[in-house]
Amino acid sequence: MILLITGGAGFIGSNFIRYILKHHRNYKVINLDKLTYAGNLENLRDIEKNKRYRFVKGDILKTKGEWLKAKGVDAVINFAAESHVDRSIIDSADFIQTNVVGTQALLEASREAKIKRYIQISTDEVYGSLGRSGYFTEKTPLSPNSPYSASKAGGDLLVRAYCHTHKFPGIIARCSNNYGPYQFPEKFIPLLITNALEGKQLPVYGDGLNVRDWIYVDDHCSAIDAILHKGKIGEVYNIGGNSEKKNIDVVKKIIALISHRSPIIKFVQDRKGHDRRYAIDSTKIRKELGWKPEYDFEKGLDATIDWYIKNKNWWKRIKKGEYKKYYKKMYEEGKGQKANG
Ligand code: NAD
Ligand code: DAU
Numbered sequence: 310m311i312l313l314i315t316g317g318a319g320f321i322g323s324n325f326i327r328y329i330l331k332h333h334r335n336y337k338v339i340n341l342d343k344l345t346y347a348g349n350l351e352n353l354r355d356i357e358k359n360k361r362y363r364f365v366k367g368d369i370l371k372t373k374g375e376w377l378k379a380k381g382v383d384a385v386i387n388f389a390a391e392s393h394v395d396r397s398i399i400d401s402a403d404f405i406q407t408n409v410v411g412t413q414a415l416l417e418a419s420r421e422a423k424i425k426r427y428i429q430i431s432t433d434e435v436y437g438s439l440g441r442s443g444y445f446t447e448k449t450p451l452s453p454n455s456p457y458s459a460s461k462a463g464g465d466l467l468v469r470a471y472c473h474t475h476k477f478p479g480i481i482a483r484c485s486n487n488y489g490p491y492q493f494p495e496k497f498i499p500l501l502i503t504n505a506l507e508g509k510q511l512p513v514y515g516d517g518l519n520v521r522d523w524i525y526v527d528d529h530c531s532a533i534d535a536i537l538h539k540g541k542i543g544e545v546y547n548i549g550g551n552s553e554k555k556n557i558d559v560v561k562k563i564i565a566l567i568s569h570r571s572p573i574i575k576f577v578q579d580r581k582g583h584d585r586r587y588a589i590d591s592t593k594i595r596k597e598l599g600w601k602p603e604y605d606f607e608k609g610l611d612a613t614i615d616w617y618i619k620n621k622n623w624w625k626r627i628k629k630g631e632y633k634k635y636y637k638k639m640y641e642e643g644k645g646q647k648a649n650g
Contacts, residue, residue: 310336311380311384312339312384312385313339313377313382313385314326314339314388315341315388315389316348316369318344318348318364319342319349319352320347320493320496321388322389323353324489324491324526324529324530325533326338326340326362336361337361338361338363339363340353340363340365341367341372342364342367343366343367343389347392347493349493350364351623368411369387369407369411369412369415370406371414372414372415373418374417374419374420375422382422384425385415385424385427386533386537387412387428387429389407390461391404391408394580396495397455397457398456399638401457405460407460408457409464409467412429415427416467416479425478426480427477427480428533429465429480430482430484431464431483431484432461432483433522433547434455434587435453435461435483436452437458438454438586439588440586443588444590445547445589446592446593447547454582468481469481473543478542479542480541480546481544481546482545482548483548483589484532484547484589485524485548486522486523487524488524488526488610488613489525489612489616490526490613491623494628497559501559501560502563503624510573511573512575513560513576514577514580515578517557517560519586521553522549522551522553522588523552524549524550524552524602524604525603525608525609527604528550528604529548531603532548532594532600536594539599540598546593547589547593548600550606551602552605552606578643578646579647581647
């Protein structure tokens, strides 16, 4: 089997490539990635010489059916995306290009090449925000609140339409918040861990009571593997870690685990349009595909902190470059956050 993995130089894509090469010894992987600020070939250093792996620098917007045919691609797994909500609040143009127009280009190329399976890596954020009770199921209406989640919902609707109109072999996977090794330190958990290790302030939006349902990245990878091999064409599968946490409780846990410096919690202005609570009902994938997560939050967080402690060079390099400008814009100038008062 030859898999085309798009966005494989990012956080989840690079973990998934490592997962596939380990668990499917006869599979080959082509990683197509544009290498935006979030794409980093260092994420794949340990496997770059593997004969079953190949990297191609490119944009999903320019994918052609002829190219997929020439490479003998059997299945496409689309991870490529602009993925950070805060950046989509500052400027959403790239989000529409990659997450909507890029998905359409990849779908069209995949259709032309008659690929056997196409998995769209989507997100629980397309469902919007929950109140104190209830869960997102696959039947929850789409109600995206941020430009990021609206662009992901746009991609999902195109996949749905291709399945319906062209009998295209598409499947959509909607997962909750991931954490683990190689996550770009603009996202909450790696931002907290790396700031704590540097003795810097830990920014918490609003009252810190927003809830996310956390899943360790390996568990997301095993779910995608199950969907790739056992998922039904045209279906949606929700994936969640059954691990709801208030943001402030995540901060306190990280402070307790990284105790050698004294990091300070800093409540900052809330994110604009901040979704209050996400929680996934993953009964369908558990029952129909026999998947379940292996990590609870404590085990996953320990493994993640350990990785960031052992890989300081990786994140220190990232935090020097473009990231510095972004951090200033976000946290010092308050872009993407609600105005004072
Ligand atoms: P990421 O930002 O770490 O990585 C995205 C990758 O896509 C980068 O390597 C980037 O270079 C590449 N890319 C961006 N635009 C591209 C383009 N036009 N052509 C080719 N490559 C391009 O993202 P992530 O956190 O690994 O998320 C991967 C996917 O999973 C995304 O689709 C995201 O919406 C989805 N998702 C993420 C989470 C999460 O918690 N991180 C949860 C659920 C779903
Ligand atoms: O639910 C899946 C989604 O999870 C993915 O689709 C997105 O790609 C991914 O970025 C993530 O979105 P969130 O907005 O939930 O994740 P983020 O890590 O940005 O924030 C998690 C929570 O922490 C959220 O309530 C906002 C809050 N937060 C975040 C940052 C960066 C803070 O309080 N302070 C911060 O500095």
